[in-house]
Amino acid sequence: MSAYPPGAAPSDPVDPVTLEAGQTAKVTRPTGRFMLGHPARLIALGFGSGLSPVSPGTVGTLLGWLSFIVISKWIDPTTWLWIIAGGFVIGIWACLRTARDMGVYDHGSMVWDEIVAFWLVLLFVMPTGFWGQFAAFVWFRFFDIVKPAPIRYYDRTLKGPGFTGAFGVMFDDIFAAFYTLLVFALWRSI
Template sequence: MINMKTQSPLDKLASALATLGPIGHFPKAPGTWGSLASIVAAPWLFLSLPLWGRLAALAAILLVGIWACARAEVIFDKKDPGCVIIDELFGQWLALLFFHGMPIGYLIVGFGLFRFFDILKPWPVKWAEDSFPGGLGVMLDDGVAGLYAMGGLHLLHYILSI
């Protein structure tokens, strides 16, 4: 663990944002906890927004996340540290982008699909992680996993609507 007393205020902020506060420091499976927290918060903090608001929120999370993840890699002296989970928030909410309100079952499926693609890392998820430096790569691989999950959710919705 990094000594918070030796960090600058900006480093402390970047670390707190990158780890979503204490959630990234949970002892087991911080990415899963980050995704779960994102899903639980989504109906109130994301899905309730109009589409333009959701797009603006995602853009802000992406920009802040790129900065926070890049700083966190320096702070924790590791590429894409496990405790860094703002990328899970971005990817998980991206998967839900075009749904305004959704049944809890869809949230559960969205969570499962995102975790599946984030862990499995099919092309181009792994490619995005490896091809872009620093915080950009950390954020984009979860963005691509989120797009896969989005596609799966929309396919499910289409099949159930027939």
Template sequence: MASTNKKTPPQIMPSWAFLRSHPAHMLSFGFGSGLAQKAPGTWGTLVALPIFAALQIVLPNPIIFVFCVPLFALGVYAAELTGRALGVSDYGGIVIDEIVAMMMVLCFTPNTPLAWLLAFALFRLFDIIKPWPISWFDRRVKGGLGVMLDDLIAALFAIAGIIGLSCFI
């Protein structure tokens, strides 16, 4: 079950001007992808793909995974600050959680188009349907940590799926 908090209208309507007003807002909204009128989480997840591909040119996957730890902490801060500015704890346009989580999933994904497509689909599936315990954390943990945590758990589910299916992809 998705958080009903994402349906609460913001006190400030997000715009490019809002994103430019603070670096945390730009980061939280995935460099603008969270402004998408439809499926901002999906657009935010897509942003992770070129970022991850660029990082893979210079870094091995285990180092990228380690890099995701401070990026997660930065996401908690940015989502908290942006949520407060909007007056909505977990506004749907805040997509830094999808970006970091998808990057984590890709660290465990074979480097083929089919595997990346499967990783994307699995992550979005778990992020959208929020099976237990994702839904439990989504309902109970608020603020920046809550924004980031449910996607981290969805990433763990997707990683388990990728590892389980890796002999087929």
């Protein structure tokens, strides 16, 4: 049995990634067809925002921002807490399944973690105008990209196969949300 998918030769530029003992998969750029192949992939890839060829995490966060504004017209903050908690749990399942299907633990196209974490940020910084929301967006992206301690620690130690790895994908963005909210709390206390 070949370690390469059908049609892929060992001379292809993409190397196989070892998942678990003896399992390999070719890591490729996900497509719309791949995303629509299972509901978990649709969620993990942020309903298509993770398919962006440029900065999928930023595009996913923008989708989180837009969806928060639209959905907030119909629901109250308490309902948002339930949606965020449910989104976190569903995200663990979606990231677990999608990581297995892609053969990589935290592919950049999996952006559901950014969406849910940014909902959390917006829940606590609202009400604020466009520039306050934009500042929250910039700070959140900064912390998600730079990963200051302890985000970097959890990003390294919780990544891997199985439930713990999927939890880690979701959890490190919650820390980025916490740091963003800390900046806003300090700013508002001045």
